[in-house]
Amino acid sequence: MSSAPLRVFLSISEEKTLLELSRGIGIPQRTKDRASGLRLSSMGWKVEKIAVYLKWSKQTVRETIHRWRKYGIIGLWDKNRSGRKRKWKEADFIEVEQKLEVEQQSYTSKKIRNFLLNERKIDLSERQIRRILKKAHRLPSRILDGSCLGVRTEQAKL
Numbered sequence: 217m218s219s220a221p222l223r224v225f226l227s228i229s230e231e232k233t234l235l236e237l238s239r240g241i242g243i244p245q246r247t248k249d250r251a252s253g254l255r256l257s258s259m260g261w262k263v264e265k266i267a268v269y270l271k272w273s274k275q276t277v278r279e280t281i282h283r284w285r286k287y288g289i290i291g292l293w294d295k296n297r298s299g300r301k302r303k304w305k306e307a308d309f310i311e312v313e314q315k316l317e318v319e320q321q322s323y324t325s326k327k328i329r330n331f332l333l334n335e336r337k338i339d340l341s342e343r344q345i346r347r348i349l350k351k352a353h354r355l356p357s358r359i360l361d362g363s364c365l366g367v368r369t370e371q372a373k374l
Contacts, residue, residue: 222281224257231258233289250280250292257281308336309348 226234237243238251249270256266257277267274283291312328325342332338332345340348 222257222263222278223260224254224281224284226254226258231255237289237292244294246294247292250283253277253280254284254292303340304332304336304338304348308332308338311336 234251234255238248238255240248249272253266253270253272256269257263261269263274263277263281266272266277270277280292312331315331316323325345328345329340329342332340
């Protein structure tokens with residue numbers, strides 16, 4: 217025995233909101249896809265067809281519809297994920313940038329680490345400091361080999 221088809225019925229305002237949400241800038245792609253899936257369901261598409269179109273499993277489509285029914289528009293967004301909080305803040309590396317601009321001397325990741333530890337009471341590894349600087353595009357990648365701005369890593373000394 218199969219269950220009744222799972223379908224969403226949207227008001228005109230809900231349809232408009234989901235359309236704007238699915239085309240919005242700065243909206244996570246997963247949220248846009250969920251909004252599109254709900255709109256397709258309201259147009260009469262079956263769960264299987266939506267799953268194929270969005271390249272989802274049928275269960276994901278069902279869960280999205282159930283989340284819509286239970287939580288409304290809030291259910292389209294992901295919950296915050298757990299994880300370790302950062303030890304550093306953006307202001308910490310802004311201060312490092314200012315120090316590099318003011319003092320025209322060579323800084324290794326070890327010196328930057330010591331500065332953060334002594335001045336800001338932040339204990340990061342030298343490797344983590346290099347990753348943060350590289351990821352934030354604060355400094356060109358050629359800094360990592362010691363050829364720019366007088367900032368050198370331990371690896372560049374070798």
